[in-house]
Amino acid sequence: MASHHQGGADLLSRIALNDNKAGMEGLDRDKINKIILETSKGSKFYENELKKEQQVNQRIEKMMEQKARITKEQLKQAQAEVDKLTCELERSRELGRVIVHVDMDAFYAAVEMRDCPELKDKPMAVGSMSMLSTSNYHARRFGVRAAMPGFIAKKLCPNLVIVPTNFDKYRAVSAQVREIFSEYDPHFMPMSLDEAYLDITEHLEQRKHWPETMRTYHICDAKTGNDADRSAAESERDELSPVLFEDSPSSSPSLSGADGKAEVFGTSAEEAVREMRFRIEQKTSLTASAGIAPNMMLAKVCSDKNKPNGQYRIPPERQVVMEFMKDLPVRKVSGVGKVTEKMLAALGIVNCDQLSQQMALLSLLFSGTSWHNFLHISLGLGSTCIERDSERKSMSTERTFGEMSDAEEQYSLCRDLCHDLAQDLQREGLKGKTVTLKLKNVKFEVKTRAFTLQYAVCTEEEIFAAAKDLLKVEIDSVSPQPLKLRLMGVRVSGFISAEDKKPLQRSIMGFLQKDGSDSGSFTQCAGSVLKAQEDSDGASFLKPQSTEMKVPSVSEQKSKSKGTQQQSFFQRAQLKRLQQQEQEQMSVMAAKSLSNTNSGTDTTSYFLTCPVCNTEMKDVNLTAFNNHIDECLKGSAVDNEPTHLDAPKEQEELNSKPPASSSESRALKSSSHDPSCNEEKPSTSISVPLVETDEDGDFKTPFFSHRTKINGKRSVISKKKMPVCESSCKASLTTTHNLEAVTEMSSDSKGSSLTCPVCSQPQSTDDLALFNRHVDMCLNQEVLLEFRESHPPVGHSDEPALKSVRGQQGSSPLPPSKKIKVLSTKHTIDKFFKSNAGQKV
DNA sequence: GGGGGAAGGACCA
């Protein structure tokens, strides 16, 4: 606590040499640290580290204040709780499993040295001038280590050879090693390319009964990389694997007693692991270190004990485990990093014995999760169950670059990242609901901004739609200053479960009977209509929130009924800003040509299944598919559906668009067509090519696109087609504006009509106010509830939206128009917050 | 008070 205010000294704990790594013992730490410090000083990175260090110091100071307030009584109580839990944990201690942690020695560097023998005697590292992935043991003597920038490493060791990474090669070697692992534990858990946990309990059980021949391995010339063939009688032992590390405790302990022809391995755990390491070396010419213990935590620590090219075992006896833990520095334990280390050090805790002594105090200063973890560590407990194939939680991609201040470039990069991420997601068949944008500015300050969509996404367009809005908010927040970035990343998380992922395509009936989203849209639609009554301005008529599944913008998503109630203060502020800037954004985006990802006539062929007749259509383009569905619908069993159900559908279709900016409205007007035109025209709107369902089994993409628009053409699931004008959305990336066009045109060209979303009857739109009044009259609670009750939801995620509508209806005497308004467009949401939730802030 | 989203951060390889 003494030196918290001396930046330089403090900073050492963050950026100075971490000699925790193998091969780092006995270095001239002071000299190395001086070089690191001098090279770093004054840089933005250094400044940021200083800031972070101060934050940690503040945390420590707070903790110490808290500690000072702890009474003896509290401590006594805490000790009792600790003792109780300790007893329970002791009782459940499991020593029966034999867990092995195998770690390849300086993996990337070793592979490069193997393939380029000239490097063997030189200090070398793998990586670049900006960052090193790993270094060989020669280089480590100079203080060169993984996660160190190359230019600093060069200062420490001017003769350092830096080799660029070659992941394909490492992956190939890793595959060879994993093949061997799987013979000892078919369910082994790979942690990275060079590391894995194995549970060899079963293997040892069988091994006991194995004859010697099954445990005999002949020695190959490691250089050739041949398999160590169990049955090969003659095999030369000309040369062992290259000695990668001259300070290796024993280059190949397994062979110290070998007679040069073959090695017979015993049946014990040590022998099995020695055999495994021997085979790895024979196969890859690379050495591995291993730890053997009753649980994963201990095995991990053990594998580090005799690194490189060694192994260590903790036998399954409580006393031995406790003895081993006693002197172990807490930092050696996986999960204890530099921050935790420093916080514990402030409490006088450096090794696990001290950790154990101070547990009561820790239980009062740290969260339950944290101190339970500390307790486990101090007792030498860890997981005894190797869980393989645990489900991935997120997927991301990020890029670091030189300063980037140009917004256009940033959007473009963002799109690139979304493109890459979409490919990765699709390769693994994943779809997630949360899109997170990560930004690091030139000051090394990291920001993440996330948005959770109402459905899972995996395409570039879908991800970009959300990411670019998040980016825009950040760009605008510093405007007119440019956002100066050095890193951008995009992540998708909140994956839908494998169950939900099954690509089920529902029948048209299933679709029509489905659930809350329709009703939700219905109410939203109605709300929009009602909203239009308030706006005497014809241009803002019908501004429903988007149900467009293709590329809804964040702002559109945010205005979903469910979402409105979950807006955080930040979100509300963000939403407001988004709204204010929507108009500008659209013109900016248009100007920047970021919207024309799919301009021109779509000639792409797809394999699609008609949702009406279930016919599989090969090599069909979207327009033809669209036409097919239209034809199908004309003669389909939609007759079974009460007529009034179709109308909301229609209206939902039409409402599947966000509000247009006035400039776009003008654009729409100027490009106005005959409202009944149905011909296909190129569109700038993005078509989504896959036939899938979302997590709720809802139709996604083409079919939904069909419902909204495919390749510029809007089709409506109804026997009555709505007038459509397709070339109306030139300006927008994320939105289509057909309804706007319809209404624009409807009001422009006398005599056109719109179908009432409630009663399905075509209504003249010559007078919008009249039309609105008609809808208002049609729209009443009975209709809504009747609709709901005759079409119960089937567990759809949008159901809460309806519940909230009902709830409000039930609890409030407001007329339907008022109630629904709450769920309507984003333009009303702002007002809603001001008048309702906004008051709470 | 619990659940869940968002943001940030620790930690790992």
Place this chain on the structure above:
DNA sequence: TTCCTGGTCCTTCCCCC
């Protein structure tokens, strides 16, 4: 001149139910 990438988990804050 130059300090990564991709992942998980935890904590804190906030809102809603």
